[in-house]
Every structure is written in C-alpha cells, then in structure tokens.
Amino acid sequence: MIVNKYAYLTGGADRNCLALVGALRERGHEVVMVSTASERNVVDAGAFIGATVTHQSRAGLSLRARAAVLARSMWNPAAARAMRVVLHRFRPDVVHTHKLYPQLSAAPVVVAARAGVPVVQTLHDYELLSASALDECGGRVDRDESRMTYRWLNTATFPLRRSLYAPRIGAFVACSRYVAARYRDGLGIESTVLPYFVEPPEQASASFAERDGAVFVGRLHEEKGVLDVVELAHRLPELRVSVIGYGPLEDLVGEAACRLRNLDFLGRQNRAGVLARLGRARVSLMPSRWQEPGGIAALEAMSVGTPVVAYANGGLAEYVTDTDGGRVIPPGVDGLAAAVAVLHDDEALWRTHSDHATEGIARRHTAEVYVGGLEEVYRSVVEQRRATRPHSAGRPG
Secondary structure, three states, X not given: OEEOOOOOOOOHHHXXXXXXXXXXXXXXXXXXXXXXXXXXXXXXXXXXXXXXXXXXXXXXXXXXXXXXXXHHHXXXXXXXXXXXXXXXXXXXXXXXXXXXXXXXXXXHHHHHHHOOOOEEEEEOOOOOOOOOOOOOOOOOOOOOOOOHHHHHHHHHHHHHHHHHHHHHOOEEEEOOHHHHHXXXXXXXXXXXEOOOOOOOOOOOOOOOOOOOOEEEEOOOXXXXXXXXXXXXXXXXXXXXXXXXXXXXXXXXXXXXXXXXXXXXXXXXXXXXXXXHHHHHOOEEEEOOOOOOOOOHHHHHHHHOOOOEEEEOOHHHHHHHHHHOOEEEEOOOHHHHHHHHHHHHHOHHHHHHHHHHHHHHHHHHOOHHHHHHHHHHHHHHHHHHHHHHOOOOOOOOO
C-alpha cells in the first residue's frame, strides 16, 4: 500500500511516488493507494478521502475551514477509516508512506502500526526533522512558509510528527546521502539511500549544434532560485533563457519576460513538453537556494543529455557530481553566469558532460535499480516483523 497526500502531480515527491506505483506493478507487485480524492488523480485503486486543503485552495480558507484543517492535521478520522478498510480488504505486506501532512495526518501510520503491518517511509525532505520541510537544521518553528497561517500549522503539527509518526516507522529510505546524514545527525535515524529514478527518454538526444539556450524547470519559489535565473537572463542578453513552472512568483517572471527579449516564460508544461524543451537546450539551470534533497528535474535533464548547472546544495549537488553530468558551483549569480556561458559555448566540455549525464542516468537512476533496492528494504521489514511475531496469524484481518 502506497500512502501519499496526493495521487496526482504537484511536485517531486508526488512524481517519485506515482512513478513508483507503476514501477512496482511492472515488477509483479499488487499496489493500492490511500490518498485524497481529486479528478486529477492518476491512480484509482485504493481509498481516496476528501482533501481539507490543497495548494490551490489554501489561500481562500475561512477561519472555520482553517480550524478544520488544523484539527484534521492532528488526526484525520477519514484517513484512519480509509486505512482500516484497505488494510482489511487488501491485506498488504508493507505500507509505504511518503508525504502525508497536513491532509492525512499521522493516522495512516498509527493505524498500520496498530495492525502489525510494517511501515516504510521515504524521506523526501525535512518535515520529520524540522517544523519546516525546507529546514535541514531541526528547527521547531516554521520560518519558511509564505503564509503565517500555515507557518503556525506546520509548527503546531511538528511535535506530533516527531512523537506519534516517526517512532512507528519500521525503515526509512532517503533520496540522497545528504538527507540521510541530516536525519542521522539530527534524530539518530538510519536510512537506506535510494536516489530518485526517471523513465528513459523515448528519443535519442539532440546534438550540440541542434541545441541552444538554457532552461529552468521547477516551482516558481524563491528557494528554487528562479530569481537568480531572471537575473542571469538580464546579465547574459545573448543567451536564450526559458522558464517552465508555476507558483507564487509567476507574475514576477511574466513581467520580467515582457522586459527581457531573451527570457521566455512557458508556464506549466506536461512531462512530454518538459522533456522536449530540455532536449533542445544546451544547459539546464538548477540554482536551488535551499538544501534541495534531490532534484528529479535534474535527472530528467541529464536523461536527455542536457548538462546541469546547479548550486552546491543538498542532494541535488550529489546527483550532478555523481554522474559528472554538469557543473556544481557555489551559490551566486556571478558564478552561475560564468559557468553557464562556458558550458553553453564550449562544445568539447559540453559533450563530455552530456555523455556522462546520459551514461550516469542509465547506470544509477533507473526504475530497475530503484525498485530492486526498495524490495530489499521491504523484505527486511517483513522479515523483522515475522521474527518479532512468530505466532502471528499473518496479515491484518
């Protein structure tokens, strides 16, 4: 059973979770999901409850609705009921949890643990370590969320994440060595490192001569470095810069695109559109200002042979350096502009990083490698449960 607050794509964690559902099924596993209901859902097997809040609705919530969100983020009875129903009907060997807050609360984890079903948790960010999912330092107060109401919500639910949620996890999977180290040093949590995977591209990579410009793909938030991308376009007027994504800085990026003739704002794109644009660019821009746990957008760029220029932050930097699929530099627009200009115009250097990128993705970041490692984690927690409950009747009834 896969548990995630969304069964459609809103970000990198959802992308990994939903791709995992397909990859597990291809390996012969039966998979169901517990999540929130939406017409955008791409998985329909399992149980789906009403969402108290979404990215789109949260800005317009009334005081009463905010109170309901807080109450259900502490304990969501609908999520608890859904778990009990699916546990009884499906009888899973393992429950694999991803991102649950605030929509699902700790209820799915608590119900699974009480039923004796082992729980595996993927650490996509720092939400079990800190009040803010962006804070790798263990802060007990959220200082990152843009709206005060949700800063308070994240701060209020943090003690439950620490005391009610984390202790019931049988095994942790980290998306990078950086994330694993933060949880080990901060909470003493040991985890298996399984870097994200991407599906192979359907077409061969374009050559250096067939490409031009640089492209940014990601949420339009300050921590993603999109403001640095806009400044890069200003400093390098001969470089064609494209921005793909959506978020609170959409208006700012759109206004900049009207001023700067070399800046294109393409908005939200589906995966096919993203891969097509990445495949026509010479450079992928990943100037994340936070300690990004692991960038799927960087993997997708490298899968189509597009070298990445990234800031030396978090697991994202690991993904680039481990494949030698681009340049990792200290944060700052000066260095970003210099690195992009060189990589964009130096064909020999570009070919080296492009070749290493595609080879590295094919070797390190495939569904086969990822699911193979995950199956070992699943076997470990199932065997551990059997060892501690030798006379158990088996799966929950």
